[in-house]
Amino acid sequence: MKKALPLKGGSAGLRHGTKSPKELESVLKQYFGYSEFRGRQLEAIEAVLSGRDCFCLMPTGGGKSMCYQIPALVKTGVVLVISPLIALMENQVSSLKSKGIPAEFLSSTQTTANKNKIHEDLDSGNPSLKLLYVTPELVATSGFKAKLTKLHNRGLLGLVAIDEAHCISTWGHDFRPSYRKISSLRKQFPDIPILALTATAVPKVQKDVISSLSLQNPVILKASFNRPNIFYEVRYKDLLDDVYSDISNLLKSSGNVCSIIYCLERAACDDLTMHLAQQGISSAAYHAGLNSKVRTTVLDDWLSSRTQVVVATVAFGYIASFCIFVNIVSILQPDSMSTSCRVQLRLT
Numbered sequence: 001m002k003k004a005l006p007l008k009g010g011s012a013g014l015r016h017g018t019k020s021p022k023e024l025e026s027v028l029k030q031y032f033g034y035s036e037f038r039g040r041q042l043e044a045i046e047a048v049l050s051g052r053d054c055f056c057l058m059p060t061g062g063g064k065s066m067c068y069q070i071p072a073l074v075k076t077g078v079v080l081v082i083s084p085l086i087a088l089m090e091n092q093v094s095s096l097k098s099k100g101i102p103a104e105f106l107s108s109t110q111t112t113a114n115k116n117k118i119h120e121d122l123d124s125g126n127p128s129l130k131l132l133y134v135t136p137e138l139v140a141t142s143g144f145k146a147k148l149t150k151l152h153n154r155g156l157l158g159l160v161a162i163d164e165a166h167c168i169s170t171w172g173h174d175f176r177p178s179y180r181k182i183s184s185l186r187k188q189f190p191d192i193p194i195l196a197l198t199a200t201a202v203p204k205v206q207k208d209v210i211s212s213l214s215l216q217n218p219v220i221l222k223a224s225f226n227r228p229n230i231f232y233e234v235r236y237k238d239l240l241d242d243v244y245s246d247i248s249n250l251l252k253s254s255g256n257v258c259s260i261i262y263c264l265e266r267a268a269c270d271d272l273t274m275h276l277a278q279q280g281i282s283s284a285a286y287h288a289g290l291n292s293k294v295r296t297t298v299l300d301d302w303l304s305s306r307t308q309v310v311v312a313t314v315a316f317g318y319i320a321s322f323c324i325f326v327n328i329v330s331i332l333q334p335d336s337m338s339t340s341c342r343v344q345l346r347l348t
């Protein structure tokens with residue numbers, strides 16, 4: 001049976017579920033370079049390692065992923081991560097791989113050859129994978145359920161993590177009907193801990209998520225949403241002579257700070273990008289109307305500071321999750337205050 005990944009410093013004799021906070025911290029340091037856990041991370045990790053279900057409410061960018069990534073490193077078997085966005089999965093998987101952590105995702109964007117390789121690994125009885133990211137749509141299929149059952153029967157399903165768990169709730173702002181179907185997992189694998197993660201704080205949603213997933217006596221963790229490094233300034237469009245000029249002046253006065261501007265419509269992204277280019281500001285549009293190759297180039301150029309400004313629809317906020325100083329400008333009415341705040345918190 002595949003063991004947990006080896007730890008530097010000779011901790012190999014430890015069994016999952018029995019690690020001390022210090023030992024878990026050393027795993028954090030070894031793989032991610034951070035010296036301590038943030039907020040409620042450690043409690044969430046300890047809860048699932050002890051076999052408990054857990055509902056974890058943490059602000060966007062608060063470090064929810066660590067709550068299942070650390071267990072994946074210390075537990076035997078595979079951690080299944082259910083995530084609603086392929087771009088998010090791709091981003092996480094490539095970041096984990098760059099740290100030497102075996103992770104993969106299954107989605108329609110994968111080549112058949114890649115998918116086959118992942119399935120072969122899962123069927124091998126000794127998978128090298130530690131984390132497998134999938135969509136809720138895939139989890140609902142009978143073929144994938146059978147695969148999970150096989151994995152579980154061999155003692156190789158370590159944890160089910162449900163990212164963006166508010167999508168389960170009809171009261172959640174990103175409600176996805178297919179998410180409802182994953183509620184069968186609790187019945188299917190009664191002995192496997194389920195970790196539900198969300199940044200949506202509405203009590204009605206929390207209750208709905210916990211009951212829809214039939215979480216058993218879950219550990220409920222709520223982290224503080226206070227982010228002192230965030231500063232909001234509101235400028236009324238109607239009081240400005242020219243919104244585009246106001247934005248370009250703001251960008252020029254901020255120096256070379258990497259920035260994102262959110263617009264509701266694709267055409268506005270293209271228009272504003274053109275205006276900024278005319279003002280000598282390096283910028284690029286990012287929206288669903290561009291093919292994935294262009295979008296990847298835009299993201300890469302922005303992350304490596306070859307482009308200063310991305311003018312995007314809200315989809316961009318789900319992809320980029322690491323930037324030190326960011327100017328965020330939302331023009332036009334955001335679809336909801338909650339979405340706007342979530343995206344901003346993730347990026348700040």
Ligand SMILES: Nc1ncnc2c1ncn2[C@@H]1O[C@H](COP(=O)(O)OP(=O)(O)OP(=O)(O)O)[C@@H](O)[C@H]1O
Pocket residue numbers: 034035036037038041058059060061062063064065066199321322346
């Ligand atoms: N203990 C820690 N110390 C320092 N940085 C951390 C810690 N845990 C996580 N991070 C970093 O915080 C950033 C945000 O983490 P993560 O993407 O997991 O947040 P999240 O809560 O999942 O956000 P979202 O709601 O956007 O999905 C990442 O760059 C991650 O590496």
